[in-house]
Amino acid sequence: xxxxxxxxxxxxxxxxxxxxxxxxxxxxxxxxxxxxxxxxxxxxxxxxxxxxxxxxxxxxxxxxxxxxxxxxxxxxxxxxxxxxxxxxxxxxxxxxxxxxxxxxxxxxxxxxxxxxxxxxxxxxxxxxxxxxxxxxxxxxxxxxxxxxxxxxxxxxxxxxxxxxxxxxxxxxxxxxxxxxxxxxx
Numbered sequence: 001x002x003x004x005x006x007x008x009x010x011x012x013x014x015x016x017x018x019x020x021x022x023x024x025x026x027x028x029x030x031x032x033x034x035x036x037x038x039x040x041x042x043x044x045x046x047x048x049x050x051x052x053x054x055x056x057x058x059x060x061x062x063x064x065x066x067x068x069x070x071x072x073x074x075x076x077x078x079x080x081x082x083x084x085x086x087x088x089x090x091x092x093x094x095x096x097x098x099x100x101x102x103x104x105x106x107x108x109x110x111x112x113x114x115x116x117x118x119x120x121x122x123x124x125x126x127x128x129x130x131x132x133x134x135x136x137x138x139x140x141x142x143x144x145x146x147x148x149x150x151x152x153x154x155x156x157x158x159x160x161x162x163x164x165x166x167x168x169x170x171x172x173x174x175x176x177x178x179x180x181x182x183x184x185x
Contacts, residue, residue: 030151043083050076057110070136080126089119094140102135
């Protein structure tokens with residue numbers, strides 16, 4: 001009988017101890033904005049203007065041409081500072097639907113209007129440029145915050161429109177004949 005009470009006290013003590021240690025985790029708030037919508041993070045507001053996928057960068061010269069592991073994903077963003085002091089524009093990451101994270105590339109060679117890696121925006125000013133990634137052709141969201149803060153992202157739809165336009169750019173445009181409407185009889 002004593003051993004049963006002893007066992008019950010130990011079990012109860014262990015449950016109380018474990019319950020006290022397992023406090024609820026504070027969940028981060030996830031906010032996902034559509035491309036073209038303004039996403040606010042502190043004093044900075046971000047807008048994804050355009051996305052492009054490319055299989056190479058740097059033109060047709062093999063000496064300067066860059067090839068990605070997967071594809072170059074170029075996200076054109078505008079970042080506005082609504083604060084009264086200059087602000088750093090932090091690094092961004094792409095996250096696919098499976099949760100795989102793709103960091104920004106530190107080398108923007110071959111990208112016109114590359115935003116750079118060390119970037120600032122003055123008070124009441126807007127910086128606009130391209131953020132470069134190497135990632136497979138998938139649906140992504142552009143994460144604007146790090147893991148410590150709330151998860152604020154912008155949806156980046158998968159689109160090959162610019163790739164198709166580049167491919168069509170190699171074809172000379174044809175002049176279309178005027179449409180003639182036959183007379184009514």
